[in-house]
Amino acid sequence: MISFLIKRSLWMLFTLWIVFTVSFFLMRAVPGGPFAGERKVSPEVERNLRARYDLDAPLHQQYLKNLLRTASGDLGPSFKLADFTVNEILGQGFPVSASLGILALVFACTLGVAAGVASAIYRNSWIDVGMMLAATIGVAVPNFVLASLAVLLFVFIWPLFPAGGWGELQHLILPSICLGAPFAAYIARLTRTGMLDVLGHDYVRTARAKGLSPYQVITRHALPIALMPVVSYLGPATAGILTGSLVLERIFAIPGMGSHFIDAATQRDYTLAMGAVLLYTLLLYVMNTLVDVAYWVIDPRVKLG
Amino acid sequence: MKPANNTTDSLNGPEGTPPRVGESLGRDAWRQFRKNRVANFSLYFLISILLLAVFTPVLPLQSPQVQHLGDKKRGIPSKQFRAPNLQPHRLEMVDAESTRTPLSKVISDGNSTSDPILQIWNDPGRLDQLLIRVRLAIFGDWSMPSICGSDHLGRDILSRLFWGARVSLAVGIIAALVSLVIGVLYGAVAGFQGGSLDNLMMRFVDVLYSVPFIFVVIFLVTILSEESIKQTLLTYGVDQITIFYIVIGAIYWLTMARVVRGQVISIKNELFVESARACGASHTSILIRHIIPNVISVVIVYLTLTIPSVMLFEAFLSFLGLGVEPPNVSWGLLANDGIQAITPIRIHWWLVLFPGLALSTTLLALNFLGDGLRDALDPKMNNR
Numbered sequence: 001m002i003s004f005l006i007k008r009s010l011w012m013l014f015t016l017w018i019v020f021t022v023s024f025f026l027m028r029a030v031p032g033g034p035f036a037g038e039r040k041v042s043p044e045v046e047r048n049l050r051a052r053y054d055l056d057a058p059l060h061q062q063y064l065k066n067l068l069r070t071a072s073g074d075l076g077p078s079f080k081l082a083d084f085t086v087n088e089i090l091g092q093g094f095p096v097s098a099s100l101g102i103l104a105l106v107f108a109c110t111l112g113v114a115a116g117v118a119s120a121i122y123r124n125s126w127i128d129v130g131m132m133l134a135a136t137i138g139v140a141v142p143n144f145v146l147a148s149l150a151v152l153l154f155v156f157i158w159p160l161f162p163a164g165g166w167g168e169l170q171h172l173i174l175p176s177i178c179l180g181a182p183f184a185a186y187i188a189r190l191t192r193t194g195m196l197d198v199l200g201h202d203y204v205r206t207a208r209a210k211g212l213s214p215y216q217v218i219t220r221h222a223l224p225i226a227l228m229p230v231v232s233y234l235g236p237a238t239a240g241i242l243t244g245s246l247v248l249e250r251i252f253a254i255p256g257m258g259s260h261f262i263d264a265a266t267q268r269d270y271t272l273a274m275g276a277v278l279l280y281t282l283l284l285y286v287m288n289t290l291v292d293v294a295y296w297v298i299d300p301r302v303k304l305g
Numbered sequence: 306m307k308p309a310n311n312t313t314d315s316l317n318g319p320e321g322t323p324p325r326v327g328e329s330l331g332r333d334a335w336r337q338f339r340k341n342r343v344a345n346f347s348l349y350f351l352i353s354i355l356l357l358a359v360f361t362p363v364l365p366l367q368s369p370q371v372q373h374l375g376d377k378k379r380g381i382p383s384k385q386f387r388a389p390n391l392q393p394h395r396l397e398m399v400d401a402e403s404t405r406t407p408l409s410k411v412i413s414d415g416n417s418t419s420d421p422i423l424q425i426w427n428d429p430g431r432l433d434q435l436l437i438r439v440r441l442a443i444f445g446d447w448s449m450p451s452i453c454g455s456d457h458l459g460r461d462i463l464s465r466l467f468w469g470a471r472v473s474l475a476v477g478i479i480a481a482l483v484s485l486v487i488g489v490l491y492g493a494v495a496g497f498q499g500g501s502l503d504n505l506m507m508r509f510v511d512v513l514y515s516v517p518f519i520f521v522v523i524f525l526v527t528i529l530s531e532e533s534i535k536q537t538l539l540t541y542g543v544d545q546i547t548i549f550y551i552v553i554g555a556i557y558w559l560t561m562a563r564v565v566r567g568q569v570i571s572i573k574n575e576l577f578v579e580s581a582r583a584c585g586a587s588h589t590s591i592l593i594r595h596i597i598p599n600v601i602s603v604v605i606v607y608l609t610l611t612i613p614s615v616m617l618f619e620a621f622l623s624f625l626g627l628g629v630e631p632p633n634v635s636w637g638l639l640a641n642d643g644i645q646a647i648t649p650i651r652i653h654w655w656l657v658l659f660p661g662l663a664l665s666t667t668l669l670a671l672n673f674l675g676d677g678l679r680d681a682l683d684p685k686m687n688n689r
Contacts, residue, residue, distance in 0.1 A: 015515050023521075026528050140669040142617055144624050145661035148644045156652050243519045247624060251644055261520065262625055265527045273524050280517040288515065 097256035116191025138185025194226035344677020362436035373459030384459035454655035483554025488561025496569030
């Protein structure tokens with residue numbers, strides 16, 4: 001367990017280092033630098049600016065200095081938003097995105113597992129067919145199409161929710177449903193397959209034979225095993241939710257990390273973009289490690305490697 | 306998996322079972338596939354979408370880029386945000402004095418300084434120009450009414466959907482092929498060589514797997530779309546959309562590489578590979594002539610599953626304004642136009658619905674097709 005975590009952290013540092021190095025040199029490869037905008041600044045001002053952002057040193061010194069600074073957790077000043085450091089911007093955006101993402105994940109898991117169990121129990125009934133059809137459509141429809149239609153229907157035609165913004169629970173519901181829906185669909189399919197597989201096993205028959213209620217058979221004996229594939233899907237699902245939040249934060253005007261990242265990308269704020277990429281990599285790694293550990297906790301046969 | 310023409314195994318089936326007449330893997334898979342009605346329907350649907358996209362210039366559509374902003378003084382009606390309607394439409398040219406002349410008259414007069422076709426359609430290639438001429442010969446100025454409505458600049462949505470389909474499908478297919486080439490070569494080499502090289506190559510894939518690629522790609526696209534870099538690349542004949550194909554293709558090869566490696570490892574010790582080696586075939590020719598053809602069925606399945614994810618990724622980037630750039634259109638861009646145009650005052654539902662519908666149905670059909678092919682080609686289910 002400990003050695004697994006250490007190994008994972010080392011790989012994570014290695015990956016982060018690669019992402020950092022590649023982004024650093026790509027950033028520096030852009031001719032003209034970040035200050036070659038439409039508005040020309042006088043040479044003195046530009047020299048000061050370059051000194052402020054450490055652009056005047058030789059490349060390898062810049063690289064080392066940046067690497068050490070980033071390693072200590074300081075992502076440096078933003079190139080475009082004056083007076084803000086990247087840490088401050090990401091620190092503001094992160095809680096917003098995190099609450100959106102967690103709510104979406106919770107929604108995806110509850111709805112997906114409930115739908116999957118229901119279709120497995122009422123196999124080949126209209127409930128099953130209907131839900132699996134919905135799940136197939138849910139997997140294929142892109143979340144921004146879903147979100148656009150949802151905005152049209154539930155904000156303008158039938159005004160249930162506010163159009164966008166941030167601050168209250170109401171602002172959170174529609175975006176997190178749209179964000180979680182494709183993953184709910186996928187989880188429903190995984191749960192159904194898992195349940196159908198498990199329900200045919202001998203020990204489930206034994207549990208039934210010894211007189212447990214159907215509810216107990218399912219929740220105590222069948223479900224924990226049937227959910228194994230769902231647990232391993234949580235890693236990719238997190239990656240997908242991180243990606244999806246880019247679009248949904250934009251549609252619903254939510255001031256999260258995704259909006260900042262897209263703004264950074266369109267305005268060429270390289271330090272902010274790089275900081276966000278590093279943070280996303282870190283998040284993904286942590287989540288994948290957690291999933292692996294959870295898998296190990298649930299199923300004693302699994303070895304951590 | 307057995308080579309496609311090896312039928313001896315099925316002839317001498319397990320004891321007690323009657324010998325079966327051998328059938329090629331491809332034909333068997335095709336028979337299995339025909340049984341799956343949804344997958345079949347998806348296949349026909351996708352073929353018709355593809356044909357419609359290829360022959361878009363021949364169809365009697367309105368111009369995808371001419372704006373109908375109208376002119377109140379001269380009594381020219383604006384077509385901004387028209388709901389779906391059946392009003393007849395004719396192709397025409399509007400000059401500086403806002404006089405409108407039908408396109409056919411402009412062409413037959415022939416005194417226009419620049420080619421009118423280049424003004425009405427967005428920079429069509431040679432072949433497209435030819436197709437447009439065919440269309441003008443068949444249908445004249447007549448074009449379909451705006452049955453899908455028009456956007457904030459009065460452009461016809463139906464026509465933009467068709468021209469957008471060309472870009473979206475092209476991105477999907479070309480980027481998937483790029484990923485196919487990289488993935489198959491990488492996976493085949495790693496699996497065939499084995500040993501420390503294989504170990505190293507797969508470790509590299511593992512590292513790449515844990516990088517959130519979409520963010521890196523957005524970062525990359527940002528840097529590559531810097532004006533000066535764009536110009537430099539253009540001098541090498543590489544334009545925005547080509548970069549797009551390559552970048553997307555270059556990130557979707559990881560799964561393909563893993564799958565191909567696994568397959569290659571499982572067949573590289575088969576007898577037919579050994580006999581090829583005994584005949585003195587070189588490593589390269591064994592790999593290309595004997596091993597890769599035997600992993601093709603798995604590759605096809607993954608290809609059909611890669612195309613929708615690539616198309617989705619294109620739509621995603623275009624939606625964020627980081628992908629296909631105007632005047633080119635793609636479905637993602639249209640979906641973004643739709644969401645930009647939503648206001649509480651007037652609900653332009655057609656701008657949101659139709660692009661979303663086009664994208665979703667195509668992705669759905671591709672998913673069904675991929676599932677159907679996987680079921681048909683899965684060797685575990687072959688002896689049904």
